[in-house]
Amino acid sequence: MGSHHGFFLGIPFVLFVFLGFMLFPAEAAIKKYKFDIQVKSVSRLCHAKPIVTVNGRFPGPTIYVREGDRVIVNVTNHAQYNMSIHWHGLKQYRNGWADGPAYITQCPIQTGNSYSYDFNVTGQRGTLWWHAHILWLRATVYGAVVILPKQGTPFPFPQPHIEEIILLGEWWHTDVEEVEKQGIKTGLPPNMSDAHTINGKPGPLFPCSEKHTFAMEVEQGKTYLLRIINAALNDELFFAIAGHNLTVVEVDAVYTKPFSTQAIIIAPGQTTNVLVQANQMPSRYFMATRSFMDVPLPIDNKTATAILQYKGIPNTILPTLPQLPAPNDTSFVLHYNNKLRSLNSPEFPADIPLKIDRKLLYTIGFGKDSCPTCVNGTRLLATLNNISFSMPQMALLQAHYSSIKGVFKTDFPDKPPKPFNYTGAPLTANLGTSHGTRLSKIKFNSTVELVLQDTNLLTVESHPFHLHGYNFFVVGTGIGNFDPAKDPAKYNLIDPIERNTVGVPTGGWTAIRFRADNPGVWFMHCHLELHTGWGLKTAFVVEDGAGPNQSILPPPNDLPPC
Known part of the structure; x- marks a missing residue:
């Protein structure tokens, strides 16, 4: 890693989580945690090193809740870095304000400031996790989220000791x-x-x-x-x-x-x-x-x-x-x-969208930008449909909710602008890579099929993609180019696995389906931090529905400013 030891100097970033809530009442409860983000010296691999931690612990504390609980986590930032926390896999229905990705759903929590993430755990149980969602800080700022089933509901497998x-x-x-x-x-x-x-x-x-x-x-x-x-x-x-x-x-x-x-x-x-x-x-x-x-x-x-x-x-x-x-x-x-197959039992059914309103094909590629000060005169970047995502200066959800113009466009293409032999011989062709904060607008409650296609632009590689705000069904996967005439016939529409992060195989494709029933702005990105930083990301703007409980909730009073 080189010889430069850039230790974290400056004010600690502290997250406090009180873990005194281990006795769960029969009905839903409010679980309160405090995350204090701080710099703490942690001894690993021969020498101690100051790192950003939550409550002085590495890894950070586990949050235990029950399905149906309301969770309030007060995050106080005492580090010299801006901070945001993402509750990975929690659906945050109508409540993108608690989702956490910096400049997507919120501006980050600045040094010396606090923000309370306030959300309900509805219709989910199992293992999820939380992590920093800004820069590379999730290297040390992360911990588990354990959602226990409702009281009296057993696991659908042998009870562990x-x-x-x-x-x-x-x-x-x-x-x-x-x-x-x-x-x-x-x-x-x-x-x-x-x-x-x-x-x-x-x-x-x-x-x-x-x-x-x-x-x-x-x-x-x-x-x-x-x-x-x-x-x-x-x-x-x-x-x-x-x-x-x-x-x-x-x-x-x-x-x-x-x-x-x-x-x-x-x-x-x-x-x-x-x-x-x-x-x-x-x-x-x-x-x-x-x-x-x-x-x-x-x-x-x-x-x-x-x-x-x-x-x-x-x-x-x-x-x-x-x-x-x-x-x-x-x-x-x-x-x-x-x-991997969904349980798809009467108690835990797999509600796979069968009729699809919107079909999307996103190609994953690498490219190079001119960079006169860089080693080779170029800088590596990553693209979806040949677009490398530009991070905005204010949160996209705030811009969408308040109808602020000029922050993003909703013209992200449904398919690549130039079809080609995606997984053929290694390609170095310049397809005119563009930069932009371009999102895809989705109608409320519409059904979406998204095919993620790896390409050989510079190199093939596997990519784990995470969609915020949703689970999705992985209905198909394959090696080579996706064939819209033949491959859908091989989809598993009975018990496909349902998840929030899926691997796109090297030189192959993955097809996912979901129902867009959660209004807001929802990030989708490669979960390899290197590729995300290079621009391998976009977001969906899911419109409000017509019903009383089908629109984005108002922002909380303590939402961090930009």
Whole structure:
């Protein structure tokens, strides 16, 4: 990561979360948390380093709520960076003001100021998460959100003995904002992280990290629920436990048809709940995570480990490593993702839109801009339909709600302006990449099918796309160019997986469907922070409906100014 240690100097950024609300009443309640964002020195990988934290903790605190609860999180910013917090996967019905992406739904919380995120948890249960949604600050500002089912509603799978949160992350020895600035200055991809982490710790495979290993104790014969979250900035990750199978029961806070696997693949932004049975010979076993990368780009092949330890086994027993898929094992990833199916039970139905009002095709590509001060005289950028998104100076939701002109246009094209052989030979052709704050306007309650198509502009690569404000159904995926005449016939319209973040395969496509029943301005972007920074993002303006509860709620009084 280079030798420059750009430590966070300046006022701490503090998030306070009080976790004294573990007894849940039978009916909906108001859960209040305080997030204090501060700079705290955290010792990892041989030396301590000041980082931006929430309540002085890394990772940040877990928010526990029940389905139906109202949540109020007061965020106070004492860092030298502007801040915003996104509640990833929470639908925020009519309430984009609580969604969090900076300059999309709100202006950021400036140093010394506060903002209260006030939202209801309706019709969702499971594992989600929260993270900073400005610059690269989510490298250290993140934590889990656990939504328990309504009182008296059991899980649709065997009740676990205990559950554990497993947050997968990345670690830089230097100030991550300096890393980001270095990339912008040079026009090249910035340095990769120095380590991966499990619950903030890299594990004993890294030097000087003996003390920095997460361990989970289990008892023979019992079943455990792991709530796994990929909080890494730029890496899709494999995860496995030596000697133990994982039974997948939920992704992105949606129950799945259970299936057993030796490993999972999880993209940045995604969550996966698995059951693990402690049914092996009592010993110590490594959990491990490392990157998936199936294109000839520099691979971040560092393995982070944690320990699953049976009760009574001494720490002197050396753990064994699991068999993770090869770093470029595309077939494992495609096969695994194909096994993900919605539970689609009477209690948890899959309401897939069958009649589609609006069909969209968005191509994902890379390009170059002239940059005389950059290393190669050019700067890398990323595009959707050949448009690299320009961030506005004020929040798009505020501009939309108050009918302020000139902040954005609603002329984002429904399909690429120039069709071509998207996944053919590597393309360096200049298709006239444009820059702009261009959004797509969607009628309230209309049904949308969006095909995300990877292209070979400069290089193919896999991309995890996250849509704010919605879940969607992943009705189809394939390698090569999407064929509108043949591919829809192969869609799964019975039990497709429902989620909020989906991987678009390298050199392939993914088709998603959703009903636009949540009015507001909703961000959609690649969850690889590098690509988002290069412009791989856009937003949907979903119009108000005619009904009394079908329009955007008024903004809160403490909404941060720009």
